[in-house]
Amino acid sequence: MQKTHDHKALWLVAPALLLVAFTAVIPLMTVVNYSVQDTFGNNQFFWVGAEWYREILQSDRFHAAFLRQIAFSATVLAIEIPLGLAIALSMPKKGISVSVCLVLMALPLLIPWNVVGTIWQIFARVDIGLLGYTLNGLGVDYNYTQNVGAAWATLIIMDVWHWTSLVVLLCYAGLVAIPPVYYQAARIDGASRWAVFRYIELPKMSRVLLIAVLLRFMDSFMIYTEPFVVTGGGPGNATTFLSVDLVKMAIGQFDLGPAAALSVIYFLIVILVSWAFYTIMTREDFEPSGGVR
Amino acid sequence: MKLALLSSLLRAVEMAQIDLNNIAHSYLAAPSSEDDFALKKLNVSWQDGGAYALLGPSGCGKTTLLNIISGLLQPTQGAVLFDGADITTSPPEVRNIAQIFQFPVIYDTMTVYHNLAFPLQNRKVPKHEIDARVRRLADMLELSKYLPRKARDLSADEKQKISLGRGLVREDVTAILFDEPLTVIDPQLKWSLRSQLKRLHAEFNHTMIYVTHDQTEALTFADQIIVMSEGEVVQTASPQELFERPAHTFVGQFIGSPGMNVLPCALDGHHISLAGHTINVGCNVTLPSGAECIELGVRPEFVKVTDNNDALPVTVEAIEDAGRYRIARLRFRGLQLAAILPDGAPPPSETAGVLFDADNVHIYADGHLVGKRA
Secondary structure: OOOOOOOOHHHHHHHHHHHHHHHHHHHHHHHHHHHOEEEOOOOOEEEOOOHHHHHHHHOHHHHHHHHHHHHHHHHHHHHHHHHHHHHHHHOOOOOHHHHHHHHHHHHHHHOOHHHHHHHHHHHOOOOOOHHHHHHHHOOOOOOOOOOHHHHHHHHHHHHHHHHHHHHHHHHHHHHHOOOHHHHHHHHHOOOOHHHHHHHHHHHHHHHHHHHHHHHHHHHHHOOOHHHHHHOOOOOOOOOOOHHHHHHHHHHHOOOHHHHHHHHHHHHHHHHHHHHHHHHHHHHOOOOOOOOOO | OHHHHHHHHHHHHOOOOEEEEEEEEEOOOOOOOHHHEEEEEEEEEEOOOOEEEEEOOOOOOHHHHHHHHHOOOOOOEEEEEEOOEEOOOOOHHHOOEEEEOOOOOOOOOOEHHHHHHHHHHHOOOOHHHHHHHHHHHHHHOOOHHHOOOEHHHOOHHHHHHHHHHHHHOOOOOOEEEEEOOOOOOOHHHHHHHHHHHHHHHHHHOOEEEEEEOOHHHHHHHOOEEEEEEOOEEEEEEOHHHHHHOOOEHHHHHHOOOOOOEEEEOEEEOOEEEEOOEEEEEEOOEOOOOOOOOEEEEEOHHHEEEEOOOOOEEEEEEEEEEOOOOEEEEEEEOOEEEEEEEOOOOOOOOOEEEEEEOHHHEEEEEOOEEEOEOO
16 A cells, blocks of 8 residues: 655644643743843843853852752651551541541642631731630740741641641552452461551552652642742741742842743752652662561 | 460461361341351361362352451351361461462562561561571472562562462461462463472472362362352362262352253153153152252263164254364253264264263252162
């Protein structure tokens, strides 16, 4: 049969190409475009090359925001992943209580970010908030608008409250997917509860845990709405995370060039760290550190 | 504390016999009728060192019975005795039982070595002893070259060997239970694994209980076969006896390929008639009183196709070639029967006659074999 050589096949990929172009490539390239130019309004642009990148990477303001961001994500991951795992492990496996637990777990996930922020902003206020008022009544010096520790604690507890459920649901899905025969074999082999967790549950959950870690890392690393609503980045700059800083720069100061450069750097960091997590977690699927070789 | 004591006690006496006394099991919390029981009341004894098969269709209660022996399930009623000691409520880890499941269970992240050592490590066996046993066993199972490898990288049959190895590595194990272990194994490897099992059985003399719905597997593996149907044991016998004297029409039909011909019949003194036609063999049985359904059972191997005048006239519907032999599908006045044609015999014409082998015609009343009168 004679093969026809034309480019009709391109039409088949065109819709996907267009979609990706408009949703990802064009917006991203617009930002890249801004990041290498300077503008004084009137739609006039001047080429500055890597100037903005150099400026951002050398600025103390970026370093401080970056460190705060890393500290926040690390804390949140360190709490949410083990806690979510523990809750998932202690959840019932069958019966009506499963549905009750799942609905309860899903509730925080249904609340919009800014509403979560508002809830905690009010809840933690020292004058009218249940939490803030009670803590101060008990003699604890708690005021998230003045006290750095209190501001951080509020944001972290809020994030744990909001997002641990996601880790729970993912882990639970991984847990119930383990065939019962593994537990039966482990009982026959005389495995302890810890060994069952270490050698059956954890390896079988490694994939969902990876997803949980990636999602929680990316989300927490890009957190904006909640600190914006609760602390507004304060007290001082204590909770000015990268995204809060970025918005201040772009909208507050209208420094489009540096803000664009920061956006690109931010984007690259998220990709890089996510890739690192992925590579580490899939390389050996939780290689046992001990054990006989 | 109590469990540890019991466990050491059990190990010390070197158990031999397993008895199931009046065992019944229901998966419902409050079983009310007979139908609620997945396993109806039964008594079985397993002698030390025997090779047994539990044969029956899916859902007949084989796995339930197996899990009761291993302790994964607590029976609703009855007692499990290991050499006379009641261990009904003991958990699996103190029972010295190994169980191999339908799908190979391996610990993914562990090496093959660690997989094999795992049951011993859990039982706090000294390290040098673990090492010696694992290496000896790996040699026997032909797994030595895989020892340092990740268990998940192995093929299904090798994984199943690892599960088997985790059972065999415990020297104190009294019985090894197999729950359709060859289901996921390639056909050509099934034979080699099965002969390996037989060899291991000869070597270690463990009691082996093998659950399967595949009659070939059961017949080649076991000395004694327990045929189950709908939660009941219908016959316990050697492969030969199951073939020659099925105690129940179910056994006759389930074992054999094709299964036994089971035809409704009427008895008139010493004569048997099928749909009004008296056949060539007589019978000498006393029917139990009140028997409702009388059937004649004869294996296709003992149905001879002939053109003899005395023969039961049948129409030949089809000839199937089963490779080693041919099966004739026959019909007589609405009754269907099968016959195995002898080698080299010319295919019968459209109408033929059949004769039954007198010694191998059995009479069943309500499904149960009626014994011959002395």
